Amino acid sequence: MNRCPECDVMTAHRRCPLCQAELSEAQAAIRWYPDYDRKQQRIRARISRLAIFIxxxxxxxxxxINLIVLPQFLWVFYVAVAVFYALVSLSHTILSASHIGGKITAQVISLTIVLLVIDAMSGAVQWSVDYVVPALIIAGILVITIIMVTVRLxxxxxxxxxxMMIGLGFxxxxxxxxxxxxxxxPSLVAALYAVVTFALMLVFANQAFMTQLGRRFHL
Known part of the structure; x- marks a missing residue:
């Protein structure tokens, strides 16, 4: 079989049936995986390292500055968590070629850490652990579930x-x-949603889901 690189069709003939270009056996090679762009990866790595340094x-x-100007109030922690979240978003979510599920999980975990620190620094009002963190975990489970339903194969x-997100639900x-x-x-809703999601996976994708559980936990 010969392949026309311009029309992306396979044919047994020496000429492409669409553009009539002459074909050869060398053009029949099929790339099953995308090319690994080393230059782009090096650029991404440099940007990530530069961002971490900055x-x-x-x-x-x-x-x-905090110690010199206002030592009784360590506002530097606000800056630290903001920088932490920015670095996670840049290095792991934007520049990284990691799995999208891992990116969502990392976003949920990093945002949870940021919210907990901000909540604690603002006087432990507990708005984060009472409302925002449960809602964030539910949103993470929902997003991954929607993606799984969308990309069935x-x-x-x-x-x-x-x-992992179901575990975070508790x-x-x-x-x-x-x-x-x-x-x-809110805590009960998050735990209940995690249990319902796990149960639905067992019901509607029981065999495949159990197979994946066995592979990951060596059951």
Missing amino acids: GILAVLVCFF KWTGYVSFLL VPAVLYLTGLATVLW
């Missing part, structure tokens, strides 16, 4: 990340039981 430098500068690649309940959270219903 972020650390900015935090250190703010830390010394590739949904197995999202199982590990979905299980974190608000743990925070409530330990007394860190004071409002019960």
Whole structure:
């Protein structure tokens, strides 16, 4: 079989039936994977390292300014968590070629850390652990579930990340039981949604889902 690189068709003839270009056996090679652009990867790595350096430098500068100007209030932690989230978003979400499920999970975890720090620094009002963190985890589970339903042929690649998000769904309940959270219903909703999602996966994709569970947990 010969392949026309211009029309992207396979034919047994020596000429392309569409553009009539002469074909050869050398053109029949099919690339099953996209080309690995080393130059682009090096550029991304340099940008990531430069961003990390600038972020650390900015935090250190703010830390010394904080100690000199207003040592009784460490506002540098606000800067630190903002830089942390920006670096995660840039290095792991934007520049990285990581799995989209991993990017969603990383966003949920990093945002949770940022919100907890901001909440603690603002006087422990607990708005983050009571409302925002449960809602964020529910949103993460929902997004991964929607993607799995949409890309049916590739949904197995999202199982590990979905299980991780389902596990995170019980974190608000743990925070409530330990007394860190004071409002019960958001924690219950997050845990219930995690359980329902897991149950639906068992019901509608039981064989394939159990196979993936066995592979990942060596059951």
